[in-house]
Every structure is written in C-alpha cells, then in structure tokens.
Amino acid sequence: MEATKIQLPADFETYGEARRAGFLRMKALKEQGARVVGLFCSFVPTELVYAAGALPVGLCAFTDEPIPAAEANLPRNLCPLIKASYGFALTDTCPYFYFSDFVVGETTCDGKKKMFELLHEIKDTYVMQLPHSRDASALAFWRNEIISFQKKLEEFYGITITEEDIRSAIRRKNRERDVMRRYLELGKLDPAPMSGYEMGTRIDAGSFSFDLEERCDGVEQRIAEVLAQWEARPDKTPSHRPRLLVTGCPNAGVREKIIRAVEELGADVVAFDTCNGIREKVEPVDASNPDVYDALARKYLSINCSVMSPNESRRDYIGQMIDDYKVDGVIEIVLQSCHTYDVEAFFIRRFVTQEKGLPYLNIETDYSQSDKGQINTRLAAFLETIDK
Amino acid sequence: MSYFTGIDIGSTASKVVVLGEAGMEDHFVLPTGWSSKETAREIAARLAANGYPVEHSLRVVATGYGRVAVDYAHKTVTEITCHGRGGFHLLGRSCTIVDIGGQDTKVISVENGMPTSFLMNDKCSAGTGKFLEIMANRLGVDLPELFTLAEAGTPLAISSMCTVFAESEVISHIGAGERREDIAAGVVDSVVGKVAGLCARHTITGEVLLTGGLCDSPYLVDRLAQTLRQPVHTHPLGRYAGALGAALIAKGTKK
Secondary structure, eight states, X not given: OOOOOOOOOTTGGGSOHHHHHHHHHHHHHHHTTOEEEEEOXXXXXXXXXXXXXXXXXXXXXXXXXXXXXXXXXXXXXXXXXXXXXXXXXXXXXOHHHHTOSEEEEEOSSHHHXXXXXXXXXXXXXXXXXXXXXXXHHHHHHHHHHHHHHHHHHHHHHTOOOOXXXXXXXXXXXXXXXXXXXXXXXXXXXXXXXXXXXXXXXXXXXXXXXXXXXXXXXXXXXXXXXXXXXXXXXXXXXXXXXXXXXXXXSOOGGGIIIIIXXXXXTXXXXXXXXXXXXXXXXXXXXXXXXXOHHHHHHHHHHTOOOTTSSSOHHHHHHHHHHHHHTTOSEEEEEEETTOHHHHHHHHHHHHIIIIISOOOEEEEEEOSOSTTHHHHHHHHHHHHHHSOO | OOEEEEEEEOSSEEEEEEEESSSEEEEEEEEOOSOHHHHXXXXXXXXXXXXXXXXXXXXXXXXXXXXXXXXXXXXXXXXHHHHHHHHHHHHOSOEEEEEEOSSOEEEEEEETTEEXXXXXXXXXXXXXXXXXXXXXXXXXXXXXXXXXXXXXXXXXXXXXXXXXXXXXXXXXXXXXXXXXHHHHHHHHHHHHHHHHHHHHHHOOOSOEEEXXXXXXXXXXXXXXXXXXXXXXXOOTTGGGHHHHHHHHHHHXXXX
C-alpha cells in the first residue's frame, strides 16, 4: 500500500469531545501502521480480515444525526441504519469510516446494496455478492466470493494470506463467539442476572475495542462477576417480571426508546435474536473442516437473517430460545422500510402466538424520538397482556 | 359508601366513571384542555361536587394519554387494557374492540375479559377522530353536522393516506364546486377505510364493539359495518369504555 499522510477531517475542531477522541484514537492506530477494514454486516467473514493482519471495524450507524445530510442523496423512505451509515461517511463524522483503508459491503438487502454504489464514490467499497439461499450451488458461489474477498485483501495490502493465517483467525474468532455466546446466555438465568440494556450495550461496544483477545478477556471477566453476583443473591425465586425476547432488525439505534423503556416499565429483556445478539454467535466455524473456505462459507450462509429465502430456520431457532430462556413474550423490532424483516414478521407473529402461545408485539420505528410516547404506551399495554 | 374511580384523559375528551358496590354511580365527560394537569384538577372538583371526592375513593385508576397528569391516582394503566376491560364489560362477551380515539386508533382482542393482543395506528392521524375534526373544520361544520351531511351524500374519493394531503384533496373538491354532502361522505369513508385496514392487519376474531366518542354516530357505525362486512356493536356508554375499564381495575374485578 502506498504510504499516505494520515490527516484529520477539515471540520475536526468543531466535533464534540467523544468524537474527537474517536478520531485521535483511530489516527494513532493508523500512525502505528494499523490496517483497518470497514464493514457493515455479520455476513462478512472477519476471519479473512484478521488473517490479513487488519482490524475489522463496524460501520453500521445508530443515530439520526447524519440522516438529514444523507437524505440529500438517498430517498427519505429508506432504512434509518442505511441512511445514517451513509450520512456519517458523507459528512466525515465517523472516525471508523474515515480511517478505513477500504470498505466491504455485501448484497444483503436492496437498500444497502444500492447505497454501496453511492458509498463507492466516497471510498473504495468492495461488495461481496451474498446469495440468498442455502443450497449446494449457493454454497459453492459463496465459497467463491470468500476466495475473491481474500484476493482483494491480498492485492490491496500487497500480502499473501496463508491457510495457516486463516486457521489461526478461525480459532481466535471462534473463541470470541464462544465468550460472547456464554455472556448472552447468562440471560437464561431466572431471575435475570443483568439488564438486556447492558447486554446489548456491551456487545456493541466490544466491536470498537480492537484487541480481540483483550475484548474476550474483558467479557470473560464480566461473566465471572455477573455469575458471582447471581450466586450470592439471597433469594433466587424466579422473578415476576416478564421475560422478553427481542428479535428483528439491529436495535442499537432504538435501544433507549424500546429496550431501556420496556425494562423501566418492569420487564427483563433476557434474549436477543438479532445480529448484535446471539444470531451470529451460535454456530462456530468448523475448524476441523479440511477446506477452510467451505468451512467459512457454511458458517456464514447459515446466519438466520431475513434476507435469506426461505428462512424457516429462524423460527426453529426463536422457538428454541423461547424454551431455553423461559420467555414470556416476544417483541419484534422492524426498522422503517426494512422489507425483509417486515414481511417475515408475518411468520414470526404466527409462530409466536399460535405455536408458542405467547404474546407478540411488533414495533416499526426509526431513529427519531417522535414516536417515543406512543411506543411507551404500546410497551406498557403489551406488558399488561402478560399475565405473570 | 365505598366507591372506585376510573379517569380516562384522552387527547380530546376526558371521561370519568364512578363504580359503587352495586354498579355505576356516576359518569361524566369534559373536554381535555391544553393542560392535562388542569383537567385532572377540574375532574377532582367535579367529583367532589357530585359527592364522590377522590380522597374518599377506595382506589383511583387513571388511563389515557394524560394518565400521568392525574397525580391523585393510585395507579395508571394504559388505555389499551382499559378499553379492553371496559368494552368487554359493556358487551358481556369476548370480542374485538375497535376504539377510534382523538389521536390514535386501536384494535384490541379481548378473551375472557382480558386483552390478549392489540394493534395501534402508526404515527399518523389518518383514521382517527383528529382527522374528522380537521376535515369538519375545513368544511365549516362541527362533528355531528359532518355526519348529517355525510348521510345525505355520495362519497367522493379521498385517496390520500396522509391527513395533510387529504386536506388538500378536500380543498380541491371544494374548489371544484363539489357538494359538501359528498365531500363529507368521502371524509367519513376515508376514516372508515383506514380503520378497516387496521382491523384487517390485526385479524378480527368474533364480534366487533366500537368504543370511543365516535360510536355515537350511527352513520359511521353503519359504514364501518358495511366495510368490515360484519355487524358492529355499540353501547350507549361506549365512549366511557376506557374510564369504565379503569374503574373496574380500581375495583379489582376481572370480569
């Protein structure tokens, strides 16, 4: 890679303290020679990024601040996550996008797929073509896409990635999945040992702590603390607070007005079937598979996102979680204009209410605060329907 | 004398029900002003004048969007649960309750006295009482007059789902010299269509009971029944369903 001068954005001095700190931290990393690859989605095999000696950083955005800027170029009735992510890129206000060497997109949903074309005008955006089914030809196609992504990394950085580099990255990532899964599975305890708000916040914050091992150690330590606190409780009778499962779209952008709000109203969010929840963590990459690319392709193609069609396995998986976490009700969060989750909600509602006999609440929302009051009333009414 | 009080502070009207051991002892409605707190105080004064001071009420339950403003309430419960409980009490059997409120519309399934699921309209005043108010205002009439006009009209299409755009449509109809009766009929049909759409998304089970202030309009009830293709029940106390539900919860009776 050609050595370029590492500079801060022109408006840097006007940024708030937290944002300036983020920029300075990223700048320092880059000055130490760090390779940084920006990405959006859990379908992208970060094993290859680690194998290239680079750091993967998440670029999905969760605040409405850059949305007006994004709407200059994108339609208003688009998913807030897509608009916000593009808006941050456009306005030079996200340190992670700004200091990414290049960006990896994927053809998950139509909104993102087309947004990446606009994003490419700002920064080199490499798009992985994700097939939307899981049959043999899709698997072969996706395996090929993974190999092409490896070539992109090798060419971009002028390096060679060996099989051992990939295997080592698989081991490191599998350990991370295992730690995060064990952390999220603490939600199975009754009474709930911590808030769902904490779980979601900690998982998301983790993706910005770049030392993978340090991140895992931090979460391991938290697991031990939470368990010790729980064991020390004088009273372990199961709680009367309704235990909720949250499913659907990424929820970090609406965590305050839904997750925190429902917990303040007297429920415990104990399980997350979301991409910042346990969805990507359940299945490790099969390290014993002699073909590393096949192992990666199988793992990532099995992610239960609604972009896949059909996606019945998501229902099986939610059913299993309802039993394992002793769930009393399900809240599905659909971000505005997310067609795949919005349509698939039909099956989830039917499955939850008819097959599992539990109350189900669907909330369609965006990153604005305008529906906060209405959402609060719905959440309160939903809890009132749970007889516990 | 022991009694229980239910207060439903809606966006447009506030409803109050007093339940005694034998049944309903008092009920009244007053407009919600600009301040829910002020309205809550007015309600307390009115209750005292009627011989049911809140200090002597065994329990006061508040509901509706202004429920938090009732600082003398022992408990607040959402309007969804209260409408469900009150509506069930009025009809006397499991049903689907449709409540067209001032600022939102709800469809609530009630089984054995308890609301089991519900759907509310999304961030939009189309399909609510507010929509009718705005359109009536545009036509220079009040709500009862709007329904009288509508009854004598042939509905004109008002196709926009958005209140602001629908108002422009009404203005163009006025500009084009259309009959007020036909425009009024179009306005009512637009609300009915939106409410029926919400019902379709929720999947109605069993009989339908319409609650909220608009259940007093036979024309609207009739249009809703035609659109839903099933009878729509009403009750003389339909607008008090939320307050009644709150009073029932105050009394602690489930059925």
